[in-house]
Amino acid sequence: MKPLFTTCVALAGLAACTTTQKPEANRLPNIVLINMDDMGYGDVSLNGATGFTTPHIDKMAGEGIVFTHFYSPQAVCSASRAGLLTGCYPNRIGFAGALDHRAQVGINPEEQILPELLKEKGYATAVFGKWHLGHHKKFLPLQHGFDEFYGIPYSNDMWPNHPVNKNYYPPLPLFEGNEVIEENPDQSHFTQNFTKRTLKFIQENQEKPFFVYLAHPMPHVPLFVSEAFQGQSEQGLYGDVIMELDWSVGQINQMLEQLNLAENTLVIVISDNGPWMTYGNHAGSSGGLREGKGTTFEGGQRVPCIMKWKGVTPEGTVCNALASGIDILPTLASLAQSPMPEQQIDGVNLSELIRGNFEAKPRNSFLYYYRRNNLEAVRSGDWKLVFEHRGRTYENNTIGQDGQPGQTPENVLIEKGLYDLRRDPGERYDVMEFYPEVVAELEALAEEAREDLGDDLTNAPGKNRREPGRVEE
Structure with a gap:
């Protein structure tokens, strides 16, 4: 049986495949990893979304690479995030499902997760948004290699206003570091506030290598959007939320350009799993793929993935190579010249594809x-x-x-x-x-x-x- 052939072609109507000035050879690349929650394969206009547009994500695709066969580590929140940050199939490290306020488990301190590896190379590290790898203090980000954490410990529906289990969950905590600073925060400010904190972190750390993990809680239900984006789409609240997330991507790329950091920064946009389709008009689109979140059919695990590193990623390309969220850790560790985890992982290094070597076939199975x-x-x-x-x-x-x-x-x-x-x-x-x-x-x-x-x-x-x-x- 022949392995999947790695195919990369120019996106119609977008920039041709070119490379520009390379980043400084002695400067490690900055990394911005943007992880959406429950955004489906068909929720970006470059994959056929209708009723709203995602011009900033589309622009990023025109300046970078779109991976068309990119899979979440598993089709559910905690497991997917565990795989992303450890480079492992989630079941290898004991993760399954979506942890809530009752969970007595979390990320094992013996696991070497991505920010810990990068800190060994002098990176400043931060996570803003949704964590979901354990809510007890020993599992929170500051105990696992992150310098800053501002966000929520689990999903945004795990609060007293849950649509099915009313008053089952305690108040949703908003953390600054290890401390709860607010309960049941106004979620209409989430996308704006987590974006602003990301921009502030980039500005404050522009003189050294940085890794920022922006884990948006949206478009996971319940849906909230700021006043600036209310009524902006033809797809109702869900479309408004996606347009605000797209705005967030645009703000980050614009900041990198303004600070002259774009040529030394890899930006990645992905989703943790497919759309939660049971929510109807508050759910996303699988883009015609079968099923959605919580299933191992393609609609549950194949998600959008766009990568851009100005001057390094060939512009406007589509890559049909098989890839997954478990490949992010070994890829970024390689680019940062960081050591790999001592324990066995399952991810493969995608850096050759990112650099434009389309003969590379790092992954043949999943x-x-x-x-x-x-x-x-x-x-x-x-x-x-x-x-x-x-x-x-x-x-x-x-x-x-x-x-x-x-x-x-x-x-x-x-x-x-x-x-x-x-x-x-x-x-x-x-x-x-x-x-x-x-x-x-x-x-x-x-x-x-x-x-x-x-x-x-x-x-x-x-x-x-x-x-x-x-x-x-």
Whole structure:
């Protein structure tokens, strides 16, 4: 079976592939990592969004690279973020689901996460927005390599006004460092305030290398937008929220240009998982991919990814190489000349692709895990084999409106099937009977994964899984 061929082409109507002045050879690159929450593959206008526009993200794409096959580490909040910052499949490090105020686990202090690696090279580090790797003090960002933290410890719906579990959650805390400075803050200020703190951090640290992780809580429900963007889109509140997030991206890139930092800064825009489609008009778009958040079909895990490093990334290119959020850590560690974690990771280095070497093929396969440790699918090249499992589906269910969710079945039988993602990105046509040799190869890949990471669907424990951090009794 041939591996996925790395293809990068010029975006129609955008700048041609060029490179300009290289950054100073002795200066480590700055890094701005922008992670949206529940923004779907189809929620940017370059991927077909309608009713609103994302001109700043589109401009960034025209000046950088769009990755069309970029996968979140897992299709749910905490697990996805754990994979992003550790370079591991989340189940390798004991993460699953979305941690809430009852959780007694978090990121293990033995894990070397991205800001800790970068600090060894002298980086200033900050995270603004949503954390979601444990809310107890020992799990908060300042204990894991970040110099600054301003944001919330878990999802913005985990507060007393939750649409389903009214008054189940305690007041939502807003942190400055390790201290709670406000409860149930006005969420209409979130996007503006987290953006402003990011801009301030960049200004204050422009003379040394910096890493800023802007983890926007939006467009995860409940949706809020500032007065400046109310009513700006034709798609109602959801479109307004996306337009304000796009504004945020524009503000950051504009600041980098003004400070003459653009040629030494890599900016990355991604999403933690696909859209939470049960929320109807308060949910995003999968861009025609199957299903959404909480599923291992493409709509749940394939997300937007745009990278720009002026003078380094070839301008206006589309890269069809397979890539994932677990690849961010090894990629940034390589660019920063930082040591890699001592413990085993799963990510690969994408820096050759970022620099325009399109012959590189750093990743040929991907494992789709969900729930505690279910191996629900595997991909190699253009082929994806989905294993029989029970899970969520948004099909043939009731869809919610105006902030209230519909009824989404969580235990539906998903049948085994083989999909050719080149011809059938919507995963509608099972071709398993026509390609038994492909099924056999993907089954072998799955067996390797089960031996290494385990699989609850087949009762395989796995040899190389690690424990999360825990609160002492």
